[in-house]
Amino acid sequence: MDKRRATKSVRSAVEPRQGAQAIRRALAVLRILAAGREDGVPLAEVVRTTGLTRPTVHRIVHVLIEEGIVERHGRSGRYAIGNQVPELALARPRPSRLLVAANPSLQRASAEIGDTLFLTVRTGNDTLCVDRRIGVYPIQVLSIEVGARRPLGVSSAGVAILAAMPAQEARKIVAANEKRFEAYRTDVATVLGEVTAARRLGYGMREIGLVQGTKSISTWIKTPDGQPAAAMTVSAVRTRLGPRREQEVAEILLREARIIELAIRGNLG
Amino acid sequence: MDKRRATKSVRSAVEPRQGAQAIRRALAVLRILAAGREDGVPLAEVVRTTGLTRPTVHRIVHVLIEEGIVERHGRSGRYAIGNQVPELALARPRPSRLLVAANPSLQRASAEIGDTLFLTVRTGNDTLCVDRRIGVYPIQVLSIEVGARRPLGVSSAGVAILAAMPAQEARKIVAANEKRFEAYRTDVATVLGEVTAARRLGYGMREIGLVQGTKSISTWIKTPDGQPAAAMTVSAVRTRLGPRREQEVAEILLREARIIELAIRGNLG
DNA sequence: CGTTCTTGTCCATATTATGGACAAGAGACG
DNA sequence: CGTCTCTTGTCCATAATATGGACAAGAACG
Numbered sequence: 157m158d159k160r161r162a163t164k165s166v167r168s169a170v171e172p173r174q175g176a177q178a179i180r181r182a183l184a185v186l187r188i189l190a191a192g193r194e195d196g197v198p199l200a201e202v203v204r205t206t207g208l209t210r211p212t213v214h215r216i217v218h219v220l221i222e223e224g225i226v227e228r229h230g231r232s233g234r235y236a237i238g239n240q241v242p243e244l245a246l247a248r249p250r251p252s253r254l255l256v257a258a259n260p261s262l263q264r265a266s267a268e269i270g271d272t273l274f275l276t277v278r279t280g281n282d283t284l285c286v287d288r289r290i291g292v293y294p295i296q297v298l299s300i301e302v303g304a305r306r307p308l309g310v311s312s313a314g315v316a317i318l319a320a321m322p323a324q325e326a327r328k329i330v331a332a333n334e335k336r337f338e339a340y341r342t343d344v345a346t347v348l349g350e351v352t353a354a355r356r357l358g359y360g361m362r363e364i365g366l367v368q369g370t371k372s373i374s375t376w377i378k379t380p381d382g383q384p385a386a387a388m389t390v391s392a393v394r395t396r397l398g399p400r401r402e403q404e405v406a407e408i409l410l411r412e413a414r415i416i417e418l419a420i421r422g423n424l425g
Numbered sequence: 426m427d428k429r430r431a432t433k434s435v436r437s438a439v440e441p442r443q444g445a446q447a448i449r450r451a452l453a454v455l456r457i458l459a460a461g462r463e464d465g466v467p468l469a470e471v472v473r474t475t476g477l478t479r480p481t482v483h484r485i486v487h488v489l490i491e492e493g494i495v496e497r498h499g500r501s502g503r504y505a506i507g508n509q510v511p512e513l514a515l516a517r518p519r520p521s522r523l524l525v526a527a528n529p530s531l532q533r534a535s536a537e538i539g540d541t542l543f544l545t546v547r548t549g550n551d552t553l554c555v556d557r558r559i560g561v562y563p564i565q566v567l568s569i570e571v572g573a574r575r576p577l578g579v580s581s582a583g584v585a586i587l588a589a590m591p592a593q594e595a596r597k598i599v600a601a602n603e604k605r606f607e608a609y610r611t612d613v614a615t616v617l618g619e620v621t622a623a624r625r626l627g628y629g630m631r632e633i634g635l636v637q638g639t640k641s642i643s644t645w646i647k648t649p650d651g652q653p654a655a656a657m658t659v660s661a662v663r664t665r666l667g668p669r670r671e672q673e674v675a676e677i678l679l680r681e682a683r684i685i686e687l688a689i690r691g692n693l694g
Numbered sequence: 695c696g697t698t699c700t701t702g703t704c705c706a707t708a709t710t711a712t713g714g715a716c717a718a719g720a721g722a723c724g
Numbered sequence: 725c726g727t728c729t730c731t732t733g734t735c736c737a738t739a740a741t742a743t744g745g746a747c748a749a750g751a752a753c754g
Contacts, residue, residue: 173484173487173488173491174741174742175484175488175741175742175743176447176451176484176485176488176741176742177711177712177740177741177742178445178447178448178710178711178712178741178742179447179448179451179485179488179489179492180488180492182445182448182451183492183494186513187513189516190512190513190515190516191516192516193516193517194516194517194518198731198732199731199732199733200730200731200732208713209712209713209714210713210732210733211712211713211714211733211734211735212711212712212713214732214733214734215442215444215445215711215712216445216448218442218733219442219444219445219448219449220448222442223448223449223452224548224549225452233731233732236516236517237513237514237516237517239517239521240548240549241510241513241514241516241517242514242517242519242521243459243546243548243553244455244456244459244506244510244514245506245510245511245513245514246459246553246555246571246572246574247458247459247460247461247462247463247505247506247510247572247574248462248463248505248506248508248510248511248572249463250511252508252511277512279493279509279512280493280509284512284515286515302515303515303516303517305515305516443710443711444710444711444712445710445711446709446710446711446742446743447710447711447741447742447743467700467701468700468701468702469699469700469701477744478743478744478745479701479702479744480702480703480704480742480743480744480745481742481743481744483701483702483703484742484743487702502700502701
């Protein structure tokens with residue numbers, strides 16, 4: 157009698173709700189623009205990384221400009237996140253639960269280690285730096301700022317987060333980010349190799365950081381349901397992180413990651 | 426088929442770029458959800474205030490949930506701004522230029538006046554509270570929090586901002602907000618009357634604040650090109666703001682508003 | 695057990711968003 | 725000076741999308 161039953165049960169499997177292609181595309185564009193931070197991103201790059209056609213991206217971006225969601229920089233013509241986005245964000249209570257829960261751990265680890273500490277969350281297929289603590293050692297790696305957004309996989313934090321999720325899901329994300337990897341001089345195979353190594357080690361590591369001469373170590377932080385939600389990273393000049401010290405630092409990070417996991421219960425918005 | 430092609434050449438006049446109805450609608454929905462802050466908004470209310478049909482709003486909201494832009498509250502079923510919005514917002518430098526420029530003035534005025542001070546910006550057809558300073562007087566009006574969003578016209582700050590713009594534009598905004606006024610027990614005629622009164626006075630005023638027994642005074646802050654960008658408001662229990670003190674407070678607010686105007690040059694993001 | 699709320703779903707169809715093709719501006723190079 | 729090769733911007737026929745009327749079903753109330 158009902159043909160709805162048939163279609164319904166097919167859909168419920170994963171959840172691809174349809175009828176809003178344009179909205180999804182607009183959001184994909186926004187996320188790419190977010191990775192460009194204040195400087196923004198040229199249209200051509202948005203076209204490349206989203207895989208959409210240029211007329212489509214152009215239309216989306218200009219409508220978003222009219223709506224105040226995107227801004228265009230005068231001189232460069234690059235597109236960037238507009239000021240209505242933080243205005244919408246004010247609707248949520250800040251700081252987030254994770255930030256509150258992680259605060260004492262960051263404090264403690266920063267004091268103990270002395271090098272720069274980062275807290276990075278996963279958002280979609282990206283990593284996003286949400287907190288940074290500067291240590292007492294006179295040489296600090298400060299290249300990554302709060303708000304920095306990268307494809308999952310290109311930083312040690314991203315590798316750690318991928319290592320903490322089911323292999324199949326991680327592969328899917330890495331594949332989805334393929335087009336964006338070349339800008340960071342990496343590729344799918346390299347990233348998957350690093351993820352495997354991180355699983356074996358118990359933490360993420362990068363001998364050659366995104367900045368020349370730096371090295372990073374990251375541990376993952378999981379939500380109560382086992383999904384990785386964030387990573388805690390130490391970055392330092394490579395000479396500061398020899399094998400012995402790497403071990404020390406990793407132990408501190410692992411200890412604090414477990415403490416943060418205990419501190420977050422329920423939603424962490 | 427209908428011939429709207431005829432309107433093509435008229436486009437340059439104001440700027441109605443087409444081909445993105447769905448995106449604009451999604452943003453309209455988001456702005457309504459933002460007004461609901463943490464508590465969120467029931468679907469039916471979104472339908473009412475946007476004027477869209479229910480299937481459309483339902484579809485938009487659920488796609489936004491899948492994308493992480495909107496969240497649904499378990500118990501109440503209300504829809505609210507999701508955590509990906511602040512994540513996107515991190516792409517912009519904070520705090521904004523206006524906040525920096527206004528800081529000393531808020532400090533000074535708060536110390537001088539002793540009652541609660543608010544800094545409110547215009548965003549689209551809404552007012553948005555972006556800063557609040559608590560004074561030294563033991564009774565403080567704290568109902569309005571940072572992040573509070575209301576239709577332009579329902580608060581004294583909104584009235585002040587409307588008073589500072591060309592009458593025609595103000596009327597257009599007030600008309601656009603009509604559907605949302607009833608929730609605040611006001612209407613188009615009342616708001617327009619208050620706006621006219623504010624123009625005459627030189628500042629916005631409300632004998633009956635949104636909270637019973639309070640009174641508010643607001644001055645507008647204009648950008649270099651004459652557009653109102655923000656308002657500075659004092660709220661206090663009514664008995665604290667008799668005619669003489671109203672005059673005093675208004676003078677301080679007007680003075681500081683002029684100082685802020687001088688401090689903001691160029692873009693204020 | 696009807697009444698009146700609410701939210702959720704289906705699907706035929708007209709409206710909308712799409713993208714191929716073209717245009718035009720900005721550098722770079724010889 | 726033209727000629728490349730970048731970039732961004734625009735047009736419009738048409739395929740695909742998003743739309744909304746109609747229906748369903750749950751919740752709260754009396």
